[in-house]
Amino acid sequence: MRKVERSRTNPLSKKNLFKYDWPKVFTRLHGIQDKMIQHFQKLRENKQYRWEQHLTLVQGEKNIIDLMKKNHPIKSLIVTAPNKPKTKYEIQPPALDYLENPHRIAADNYYLMNIDMVRKILGSGAKPERHELVAEVHFPPIASPPKEQMTRFLILEKVNDPYDLGMLIRSAKALGWNGLYLTNKTGDVYNSFAQTASKSHSLTWPYIYGSSEELRKFLHDNGLNLLIAEPPKQNLQTISQVVCKSDNRIFTSTEKLEQHDDMIKTPLLFWKSGTSDLSELKLPSRVALLLSRELKSGRRDNESAISIDNEMRVGINAPFIDVPSAGSIIMWELNRITANSKKV
CATH class of the missing domain: 3.30.1330.30 (Ribosomal protein L30/S12)
Incomplete structure (x- = not known):
């Protein structure tokens, strides 16, 4: 076979x-x-x-x-x-x-x-x-919000790390902030790592690149008050504060004030540059929050840094915290304070 x-x-x-x-x-x-x-x-x-x-x-x-x-x-x-x-x-x-x-x-x-x-x-x-x-x-066309809607704006100074930039954009957008101002020595929103960290929000979130002089004009034209994030100096680190709901005034916290219904306790610290006087502080209703790469170290190069006399400072008692975390905490807390305030 x-x-x-x-x-x-x-x-x-x-x-x-x-x-x-x-x-x-x-x-x-x-x-x-x-x-x-x-x-x-x-x-x-x-x-x-x-x-x-x-x-x-x-x-x-x-x-x-x-x-x-x-x-x-x-x-x-x-x-x-x-x-x-x-x-x-x-x-x-x-x-x-x-x-x-x-x-x-x-x-x-x-x-x-x-x-x-x-x-x-x-x-x-x-x-x-x-x-x-x-x-x-x-590059997608970017439309800035109208002046009346511009109440919360983020300013970045020398934040060159694309991951930090992307994370800050992601947090700011999630928290309902209106846009981003980047100084000339700050990173690129179109960098691939910034895109990834921001979940691609860096492509379409409103941004402006400009100089320190142009920033001053931008703040003035849009009625925004500069709030600079800095580590609190040693003499402020033992102080806590409360914010009055009715008029946004800021007071040094006492047990009596903390029990008052009109007061909001906050982990943030507010002060003015060049003075240890914490009286007559008031949280502005229209804020431009400035974050610097040097926020973590507490050093800012005064020659090139954006600095306006008597502008309010804000900080948190959290040494060695990175810039995206510090920025996210401050933005979230500012949202919370103003959301509970009777006068925004």
């Missing part, structure tokens, strides 16, 4: 390799010698180049769709997919969704990259997924 020979054909041999039918709208970018990959990488790495081009990279389907819903045009959509998938299962959503229907996100250009090239343009800290979406977008 004749034996039946088994087929020795390898299902993964060249003759039987799976071939994906890539949509013609996509251009495959292969390696670091490609000029577009070099361009994307430079957008991430070089602040000056970003601002010259007015372009940035946005990672993740949700963030891209959020911009699209705000009618912000997408210049380029990058879909992560292997160069030569061996089976159709190697391409998964969300990449698969946009390969099957590219125009779900309208873009001027569509590109394909493998995961190694996507990691190259985004950097190792981004940790992109194997089926990641990335968009190249023009």
Whole structure:
């Protein structure tokens, strides 16, 4: 009886390799010698180049769709997919969704990259997924709130760390603050780490870049009172304060005052620069809170720092606290005090 020979054909041999039918709208970018990959990488790495081009990279389907819903045009959509998938299962959503229907996100250009090239343009800290979406977008237009709605504004001085910047933006937006003023020596809201730390709010939250002189005009034009965050000096560290609900006056706390229904106890400390007199302090209803990189150390370079005589200072008794934590605590507490106040 004749034996039946088994087929020795390898299902993964060249003759039987799976071939994906890539949509013609996509251009495959292969390696670091490609000029577009070099361009994307430079957008991430070089602040000056970003601002010259007015372009940035946005990672993740949700963030891209959020911009699209705000009618912000997408210049380029990058879909992560292997160069030569061996089976159709190697391409998964969300990449698969946009390969099957590219125009779900309208873009001027569509590109394909493998995961190694996507990691190259985004950097190792981004940790992109194997089926990641990335968009190249023009800087979104930023609309500042009208003067009557501008009651809580955050000012950052020399906060260059993108993580700190992103966390402060994330906290300020969550706490309902109106926007951000960055001095000339402060970080970049379009930095990829700032985007990640802020959950991409840094892309669309109102911001202004300006000098110290321009800041003074900005405060005056918008009726905002500067409140500078600093570590309390040693002679203030044993004092606690209360705020009067009816008129926002601030008093040194006593047992009798703390029991009064019209008083709000606060862990914050308020004082004026150059004086130890804590009388006649009053919390302004329209506040611009200034946070500095040097808040943690308590040192501020008076030559370049924003400093206005007799402006109110605010601090917390928490040594070695980082700037994002200090800023979040102060913003939250200012919200609490004014929310309980009868006169805001």
